[in-house]
Amino acid sequence: MATEVDTLVIGAGPTGLGAAKRLxxxxxxxxxxxxxxxxxxxxxxxxxxxEGFLFDVGGHVIFSHYAYFDDVLNEALPEKDDWYEHQRVSYVRSRNVWVPYPFQNNISVLPTEDQVKCIEGMVDAAEARFRASAPPKTFDEWILRMMGEGLADLFMRPYNYKVWAVPTTHMQCKWLGERVAAPNLKLVISNTLNKKVAGNWGPNATFRFPARDGTGGIWKAVAKTLPQDRLKYGKKVVKVNAEGHTAELDDGTTIKYKNLVSTMGLDYLVNNLEGIDDATVTQMQTAAKERLVYSSTHVIGIGIRGELPNRIGDKCWLYFPEDDCPFYRATIFSNYSPNNCPQSSVKLPTLQYADPATGTPSSDAKEGPYWSLMMEVSESHLKPVNNETLLADTIRGCVNTQLLLPDSEIVSTYHRKFTPGYPTPSLERDSALQEILPALADRFNIFSRGRFGSWKYEVGNQDHSFMLGVEAVDRALFGSNEMTLESPDFVNGRRNTERRLAH
Ligand SMILES: Cc1cc2nc3c(=O)[nH]c(=O)nc-3n(C[C@H](O)[C@H](O)[C@H](O)COP(=O)(O)OP(=O)(O)OC[C@H]3O[C@@H](n4cnc5c(N)ncnc54)[C@H](O)[C@@H]3O)c2cc1C
Structure with a gap:
C-alpha cells in the first residue's frame, strides 16, 4: 500500500532540511x-x-544572508562553545608569493613587469567600459571589461579554469553579482606606488565554523530538531510519476504526495519522470542533457604531524591559479577547529614524507601535535584528471607551493570524488531552467530546488539552499514568491531579516 502525504521532500541536504524545517x-x-x-x-x-582527521566536502564556510537561517543554526547548536569565530585570512599564490585576497586590489606585491601589465589592462578595461554599448555576454568578456588583459592572464582565466573545469568563454556572467570585486583603478595605482595592500572585502570577511564534527555536524544537529519519524534514510527515489503525484523508491514502495520538493539533481529528476506526455519529457531531458553543465570535485585531505608552521600561520583558505599544483583551493582545515585533528596525545605512524625522496620514515607510532590541509580539484570532460595519481600529484603540489616541506610528516590521507560538485553557470543554463522549472511547478506541483535541483551556483551555498527549501514550501502552500530562486542579486545584495516566525 502506498504511503500518502501532503508534502514529500526528497533529500536531507540543506535544501531538503530547509523545506522540512518550514513544514x-x-x-x-x-x-x-x-x-x-x-x-x-x-x-x-x-x-x-x-586516523581521526575530519574533512568536509571542500572548504565550507558559512556567510549567511538570512536571519531565518541563522535562527535555525543557533537553535541546532545553541552553545557559545559550539562555534569558533574566524577572521578570513585568504591569499592567492602567484609568482611564488602570497598575494592577499582580493588579488586585483593587491598587485603591489607582484614583480614590476606584472604590475605594469595589470595596470595597463585595467586602463584599457576602463576605456572599454566607457565605450561599451552592450553588456558583456560571457564571463571572459566580463573579465576583460572589468579587469583587463593583465589580470585576466595572470589570475582570472587560469584560476577560473581550474575551478570550473571549462574555459571562461563557455560561461555566462549574470551569476557574478557580489562575488567578484571590481578593481578600483585609483586605489590599485596608489597601493602599487605606495607598496600597500588593501584590506578585507566582501560578505565573508568573518565566518563561524562548528567546533565539533565539521560542517556535517551542523546539518545532523538541524536534522535532530525535526520529528525523527518523518525522516527516512537509505531510501533512494528511482521514479517520479508527475501526473500520478507518486514517487517510487528503490525498495519498490511508493509515496503519494500533493506537493513534491525535490533536491535531487534536476537532470536525474527529468530522466526519471513518467506520467507526462512523451514530447514534454523528451524536451525537458534534451534541455537538461545539452544545456545543464556540471563539474566533479575531488577533495584531497592531508593530516600532518608537527607544530603549525609560521609560513601557514592563521591562513584560512588559499587560491592557486598556476599549474605547479592540481588544486585551485587549499583550506588549512585544522585552523577552523582544533577538533578537526586528533589530539596531540594520539600516537600515529608517519605514512610518508611529503617528498618521498627524503627517505622512508620509521613505522613507529608517535604523538602529535597535528595539523591538516584540504585541497579541491575540479574535473570535467574538458579538464580530465588522472584519478590514480591525484593524491600523489596533490602532495607534490603542496611541496611546490610551500604548503608542505619535503620532510613534512604525513600521517593521514583522504581522497574522495563528488559528482556533481559545481553547477556551472553555462551560457545556455538559464534557457534550460526556464523551460523546465516552471513547467514542473505549475503543471505538476514539483518544486525542484537546491544546488543541483535548481542548478544556480549564485544561490547554491548552504544558506541559499536552505532558504530555497523554505521558500519552495511557502510557494507550494501559500503561493508566495521565491526570492532566492527568482532574484539571486536581490538576496545576495542585502541581509534578509524576515524570520517567518508566524505565517
Ligand atoms: C566543493 C564545495 C565547496 C562548497 N563550499 C561552500 C561554502 O564555502 N559555503 C557554503 O555555504 N556552501 C558551500 N558549498 C555548497 C553546499 O554544499 C550546498 O549549498 C549544499 O550542500 C546544497 O544542499 P542541497 O540540499 O541543495 O544539495 P545536496 O547537499 O547535494 O543534498 C541533496 C540530498 O539529496 C539526496 N538525494 C539525491 N538524489 C536522491 C534520490 N534519488 N533519492 C533520495 N535522495 C536523493 C542526496 O543523498 C543528498 O543528501 C560547497 C559545495 C561544494 C561541493
Whole structure:
C-alpha cells in the first residue's frame, strides 16, 4: 500500500532540511523526507579518516544572508562553545608569493613587469567600459571589461579554469553579482606606488565554523530538531510519476504526495519522470542533457604531524591559479577547529614524507601535535584528471607551493570524488531552467530546488539552499514568491531579516 502525504521532500541536504524545517514550523504533520544516504548533510557533510582527521566536502564556510537561517543554526547548536569565530585570512599564490585576497586590489606585491601589465589592462578595461554599448555576454568578456588583459592572464582565466573545469568563454556572467570585486583603478595605482595592500572585502570577511564534527555536524544537529519519524534514510527515489503525484523508491514502495520538493539533481529528476506526455519529457531531458553543465570535485585531505608552521600561520583558505599544483583551493582545515585533528596525545605512524625522496620514515607510532590541509580539484570532460595519481600529484603540489616541506610528516590521507560538485553557470543554463522549472511547478506541483535541483551556483551555498527549501514550501502552500530562486542579486545584495516566525 502506498504511503500518502501532503508534502514529500526528497533529500536531507540543506535544501531538503530547509523545506522540512518550514513544514514543521507550520505545525503540519502530513509530510515526509526521504534520502538515499544514511544520514543528513548531502554535500555539506564531513568524513573522518581512520586516523581521526575530519574533512568536509571542500572548504565550507558559512556567510549567511538570512536571519531565518541563522535562527535555525543557533537553535541546532545553541552553545557559545559550539562555534569558533574566524577572521578570513585568504591569499592567492602567484609568482611564488602570497598575494592577499582580493588579488586585483593587491598587485603591489607582484614583480614590476606584472604590475605594469595589470595596470595597463585595467586602463584599457576602463576605456572599454566607457565605450561599451552592450553588456558583456560571457564571463571572459566580463573579465576583460572589468579587469583587463593583465589580470585576466595572470589570475582570472587560469584560476577560473581550474575551478570550473571549462574555459571562461563557455560561461555566462549574470551569476557574478557580489562575488567578484571590481578593481578600483585609483586605489590599485596608489597601493602599487605606495607598496600597500588593501584590506578585507566582501560578505565573508568573518565566518563561524562548528567546533565539533565539521560542517556535517551542523546539518545532523538541524536534522535532530525535526520529528525523527518523518525522516527516512537509505531510501533512494528511482521514479517520479508527475501526473500520478507518486514517487517510487528503490525498495519498490511508493509515496503519494500533493506537493513534491525535490533536491535531487534536476537532470536525474527529468530522466526519471513518467506520467507526462512523451514530447514534454523528451524536451525537458534534451534541455537538461545539452544545456545543464556540471563539474566533479575531488577533495584531497592531508593530516600532518608537527607544530603549525609560521609560513601557514592563521591562513584560512588559499587560491592557486598556476599549474605547479592540481588544486585551485587549499583550506588549512585544522585552523577552523582544533577538533578537526586528533589530539596531540594520539600516537600515529608517519605514512610518508611529503617528498618521498627524503627517505622512508620509521613505522613507529608517535604523538602529535597535528595539523591538516584540504585541497579541491575540479574535473570535467574538458579538464580530465588522472584519478590514480591525484593524491600523489596533490602532495607534490603542496611541496611546490610551500604548503608542505619535503620532510613534512604525513600521517593521514583522504581522497574522495563528488559528482556533481559545481553547477556551472553555462551560457545556455538559464534557457534550460526556464523551460523546465516552471513547467514542473505549475503543471505538476514539483518544486525542484537546491544546488543541483535548481542548478544556480549564485544561490547554491548552504544558506541559499536552505532558504530555497523554505521558500519552495511557502510557494507550494501559500503561493508566495521565491526570492532566492527568482532574484539571486536581490538576496545576495542585502541581509534578509524576515524570520517567518508566524505565517
Ligand atoms: C566543493 C564545495 C565547496 C562548497 N563550499 C561552500 C561554502 O564555502 N559555503 C557554503 O555555504 N556552501 C558551500 N558549498 C555548497 C553546499 O554544499 C550546498 O549549498 C549544499 O550542500 C546544497 O544542499 P542541497 O540540499 O541543495 O544539495 P545536496 O547537499 O547535494 O543534498 C541533496 C540530498 O539529496 C539526496 N538525494 C539525491 N538524489 C536522491 C534520490 N534519488 N533519492 C533520495 N535522495 C536523493 C542526496 O543523498 C543528498 O543528501 C560547497 C559545495 C561544494 C561541493
Amino acid at each position: 514543521n514550523q507550520l505545525n503540519l504533520s502530513s509530510w515526509l523526507l526521504v534520502d538515499a544516504n544514511q544520514e543528513a548533510g548531502g554535500l555539506a557533510s564531513t568524513d573522518v579518516t581512520d
